[in-house]
Amino acid sequence: MTTMIDPPKAAGFHISQLLYDTRYRSMTIQVIVFLLVMGLGAYLLNNTIINLAAADKDIDFGFLGNRAGYDINQLLIPYSSDSTHWRATIVGLLNTLLVAFLGCILATIIGVVAGVLRLSKNWLTAKIMSFYVESFRNIPVLLWILAFFAVLSEMDRKPRSFRGEDAVNNMWLWDSVAVTNRGTYIPAPIWGDGSALVVITFLLSLLGIWAYGKWSHRRFEATGQILPNFWYKLGIFIVPSLAVFFLLGRPIALSIPEIKGFNFSGGLHIRNSLLALWLALSFYTGSFIAEIVRSGILAISKGQTEAAAALGLRPSRTMNLVILPQALRIIIPPLISQYLNLTKNSSLALAVGYMDLRSTLGGTTLNTTGRELECMLLMMMVYLAVSLTISTFMNVYNNSVKLKER
Amino acid sequence: MKNSKSVAFVREGMIDQQPAPASQIGAVRWLKDNLFSSVLNSILTIISLLVIFWVLSGIVPWMFGGVWNASSLSECRDILNERYGNTHYACWAVLTERWQQLLFGFYPAEEIWRAVVAFVLMLVAIAPVLFESVPRKLLWVTIAFPFLMVWLVWGGPIWGPLLVALGFVLFYVSYVVLERKSSTLLALIGSLVIGLVWWMFCVGPLSEALGSALPIGDLERVESRVLGGFMICVIIGLSGIALSLPIGLILALGRQSNLWVVKAICVGFIEFIRGVPLITLLFTASLLLNYFLPPGTAFDLTLRVIIMVTLFSSAYMAEVIRGGLAALPKGQYEAADALGLDYWQSQRLIIMPQALKISIPGIVNTFIGLFKDTTLVMFIGIFDMLGLSNAIRANSAWNGINWELYIFIGLVFWICCFSMSQYSQWLERKLRTGHH
Numbered sequence: 001m002t003t004m005i006d007p008p009k010a011a012g013f014h015i016s017q018l019l020y021d022t023r024y025r026s027m028t029i030q031v032i033v034f035l036l037v038m039g040l041g042a043y044l045l046n047n048t049i050i051n052l053a054a055a056d057k058d059i060d061f062g063f064l065g066n067r068a069g070y071d072i073n074q075l076l077i078p079y080s081s082d083s084t085h086w087r088a089t090i091v092g093l094l095n096t097l098l099v100a101f102l103g104c105i106l107a108t109i110i111g112v113v114a115g116v117l118r119l120s121k122n123w124l125t126a127k128i129m130s131f132y133v134e135s136f137r138n139i140p141v142l143l144w145i146l147a148f149f150a151v152l153s154e155m156d157r158k159p160r161s162f163r164g165e166d167a168v169n170n171m172w173l174w175d176s177v178a179v180t181n182r183g184t185y186i187p188a189p190i191w192g193d194g195s196a197l198v199v200i201t202f203l204l205s206l207l208g209i210w211a212y213g214k215w216s217h218r219r220f221e222a223t224g225q226i227l228p229n230f231w232y233k234l235g236i237f238i239v240p241s242l243a244v245f246f247l248l249g250r251p252i253a254l255s256i257p258e259i260k261g262f263n264f265s266g267g268l269h270i271r272n273s274l275l276a277l278w279l280a281l282s283f284y285t286g287s288f289i290a291e292i293v294r295s296g297i298l299a300i301s302k303g304q305t306e307a308a309a310a311l312g313l314r315p316s317r318t319m320n321l322v323i324l325p326q327a328l329r330i331i332i333p334p335l336i337s338q339y340l341n342l343t344k345n346s347s348l349a350l351a352v353g354y355m356d357l358r359s360t361l362g363g364t365t366l367n368t369t370g371r372e373l374e375c376m377l378l379m380m381m382v383y384l385a386v387s388l389t390i391s392t393f394m395n396v397y398n399n400s401v402k403l404k405e406r
Numbered sequence: 407m408k409n410s411k412s413v414a415f416v417r418e419g420m421i422d423q424q425p426a427p428a429s430q431i432g433a434v435r436w437l438k439d440n441l442f443s444s445v446l447n448s449i450l451t452i453i454s455l456l457v458i459f460w461v462l463s464g465i466v467p468w469m470f471g472g473v474w475n476a477s478s479l480s481e482c483r484d485i486l487n488e489r490y491g492n493t494h495y496a497c498w499a500v501l502t503e504r505w506q507q508l509l510f511g512f513y514p515a516e517e518i519w520r521a522v523v524a525f526v527l528m529l530v531a532i533a534p535v536l537f538e539s540v541p542r543k544l545l546w547v548t549i550a551f552p553f554l555m556v557w558l559v560w561g562g563p564i565w566g567p568l569l570v571a572l573g574f575v576l577f578y579v580s581y582v583v584l585e586r587k588s589s590t591l592l593a594l595i596g597s598l599v600i601g602l603v604w605w606m607f608c609v610g611p612l613s614e615a616l617g618s619a620l621p622i623g624d625l626e627r628v629e630s631r632v633l634g635g636f637m638i639c640v641i642i643g644l645s646g647i648a649l650s651l652p653i654g655l656i657l658a659l660g661r662q663s664n665l666w667v668v669k670a671i672c673v674g675f676i677e678f679i680r681g682v683p684l685i686t687l688l689f690t691a692s693l694l695l696n697y698f699l700p701p702g703t704a705f706d707l708t709l710r711v712i713i714m715v716t717l718f719s720s721a722y723m724a725e726v727i728r729g730g731l732a733a734l735p736k737g738q739y740e741a742a743d744a745l746g747l748d749y750w751q752s753q754r755l756i757i758m759p760q761a762l763k764i765s766i767p768g769i770v771n772t773f774i775g776l777f778k779d780t781t782l783v784m785f786i787g788i789f790d791m792l793g794l795s796n797a798i799r800a801n802s803a804w805n806g807i808n809w810e811l812y813i814f815i816g817l818v819f820w821i822c823c824f825s826m827s828q829y830s831q832w833l834e835r836k837l838r839t840g841h842h
Contacts, residue, residue, distance in 0.1 A: 019589060029591075030667040037671055044698045051697045122447045123440035124454040138823035139816045140778040142792060147816075150808045344683040350785060358685065372693045380682045380690075387681040 063369045070364045072355045085365045092360030099277055100343040106282035111289025118294050136287035141345055144284050149276035149352045155181050160262045178257050185257035188268035192251040201244040208236050273354035285342045296331035336394040340387055472496030478803035500810050511634020511789050524558040564623035565613040577601035630708045634789035643777040646715040654723025679721035684779055687714045692786040711783055719776040730765030763837050770830035774823045791815045
């Protein structure tokens with residue numbers, strides 16, 4: 001008995017193998033795709049070069065060193081119209097980061113409160129929160145920004161109505177905060193000699209709280225004793241800073257806004273543009289975060305709560321030790337993308353005249369220098385860098401709380 | 407016997423069933439359970455009631471006491487002063503006066519019927535896509551709709567859209583013919599080349615020649631820049647939705663693929679688009695696109711915006727679908743391989759139906775986001791509803807009117823987006839096959 005088998009073909013390479021042999025086909029496809037993409041890129045680049053030459057322009061970032069020549073109404077670092085475009089870009093970027101940072105904090109607070117209350121056993125509260133979530137989620141954020149701005153700038157609280165003995169409007173919080181239609185005035189700290197020491201003490205006490213938390217946790221693991229952590233931590237938070245503050249003779253004073261003539265002076269002036277943008281972004285993003293929090297909590301099966309109760313844990317400890325650590329794992333990844341969305345949506349500042357990166361670099365600088373290509377390129381790169389940085393940091397955090405699987 | 411004597415009372419008959427105590431049924435029970443179950447809950451209820459009362463007492467009189475007929479804001483205020491003695495009431499007259507503009511932008515008034523017909527056709531066209539119970543024959547309307555819409559909205563002779571549509575037929579026929587002769591890949595490339603040649607070199611001259619020879623269905627041309635209002639949102643939103651799903655699908659597959667060149671390109675594209683705000687892309691479309699195109703190319707702004715919005719949301723779509731792909735158990739891929747299906751077959755028959763089902767909520771959320779983002783076109787000079795609200799305010803008759811317009815715009819968006827999300831929840835329930 002002999003078995004007939006095909007003799008192995010000579011190891012020649014046939015051109016059709018590029019298409020029909022799976023070993024080579026993937027290579028063929030990749031080469032074709034690569035050539036197509038390169039070709040498209042070259043085509044666009046070539047057009048750009050021709051168009052730039054026709055318009056008698058070149059690609060040059062040197063304009064960033066020139067005098068900007070325009071004013072910015074909100075400054076976190078010193079800037080004047082004599083500063084460079086580069087400086088203006090930095091100021092704009094800091095303004096973007098400021099509103100994004102404030103927005104992320106407020107949106108998280110609003111979102112967590114609304115998400116938890118939407119699960120409340122109280123029918124009325126749950127319905128109100130549903131109403132909030134559904135109305136904010138389904139209406140464009142741009143409309144919310146404009147609406148908040150209209151509320152703030154059209155309310156009947158002109159600065160001059162705060163004047164006199166029987167003023168029409170009053171300042172809030174023991175005459176320290178003035179909410180007017182031209183912005184809100186809040187007390188501003190004045191840093192005196194030795195204030196740095198107070199700040200350092202404060203930062204050290206934050207470190208102390210963290211160290212204390214670690215220590216008490218280890219003690220709990222070893223002995224099983226539960227300390228009243230909250231009060232101890234609050235003590236560490238307040239006492240050392242206050243002690244240093246009074247020992248050094250109150251180096252930090254407050255500048256309280258006061259009505260002088262037709263306007264307020266002193267204190268910190270928060271413009272309506274910042275306030276409207278901040279509130280609108282926070283409430284809008286908060287409605288998304290509320291849904292994320294709600295679905296995160298709902299995703300933890302009821303058996304977990306029951307098991308914790310069977311072990312004899314109190315409801316608060318059930319929440320802290322059983323539900324939240326598991327829910328956080330589900331909540332954090334979508335939360336990251338909401339933070340990113342908020343940061344990107346802050347570019348809508350344009351609608352209310354808040355001077356963020358898009359209004360300085362992508363707005364006035366672009367218009368006065370006429371360098372669209374460079375400005376847009378730089379702006380996109382900056383936004384990209386900010387987004388990637390935020391997502392990297394948050395991913396590191398996410399990995400630290402993620403379920404460790406083998 | 408002895409024991410029975412000591413029992414003072416023995417019931418001999420059954421008592422009738424008693425009604426539950428008043429505190430355990432009806433409204434009282436419901437109130438107790440849902441509003442006043444504990445001290446904390448009672449406090450919450452009272453706070454909620456106060457909030458509701460405060461909001462409603464501010465809004466309801468303002469809304470329902472409003473004026474519906476006036477030709478300007480000052481006339482509105484005169485009427486209100488006469489009626490109530492103050493002007494703390496809405497002036498809805500701006501809507502009765504300008505609703506047409508808010509919906510259709512500056513579309514010529516005698517041609518608005520075309521926009522309305524296109525809108526009704528749109529409803530007919532998407533019905534069979536959304537609901538299975540609608541007759542399948544209506545899918546032909548869906549296929550014809552894009553070309554009909556372009557013809558109805560922008561006008562001109564019918565030949566242009568018709569010839570473009572013919573290109574798709576040509577593409578399909580040549581694919582079928584070529585596939586019989588050679589492999590799938592070759593057929594795809596060949597038919598693509600044929601289609602592109604047809605669209606780029608034949609459609610333009612042919613439609614001009616036919617248009618002058620046989621002027622059938624010659625509607626008056628409407629320029630892109632007069633389009634606006636709700637209409638432009640629907641046009642941009644719908645095109646973006648229809649195009650971003652397939653592009654997103656391809657990007658998601660590319661990102662999952664083993665071919666690293668393809669993968670690198672897809673990852674780069676997705677991460678770049680997701681990292682920058684839409685507004686910078688729109689500004690690129692309006693300011694920079696002329697640099698990237700051959701000199702002298704005039705490119706319709708609406709089309710540029712549609713392309714940018716599509717690219718933007720397709721990157722998000724790709725991530726949503728990738729999530730669906732990742733959520734599928736690995737066994738599904740292996741089972742498809744074990745059955746001897748090739749890549750496209752297994753994607754089409756096994757992977758995609760399940761992955762898309764998982765990602766329905768995310769896909770619809772992306773659609774909703776895209777539709778809401780169409781308001782951003784206001785910044786590049788397209789008059790969408792928000793842009794028109796500024797234009798209306800710029801008119802001296804309506805200078806200073808805010809809330810009536812914002813409420814109208816918000817309501818329109820709310821209805822569209824809310825119904826989309828409700829539809830997605832309905833679809834999810836319908837497609838659920840698990841045992842929950």
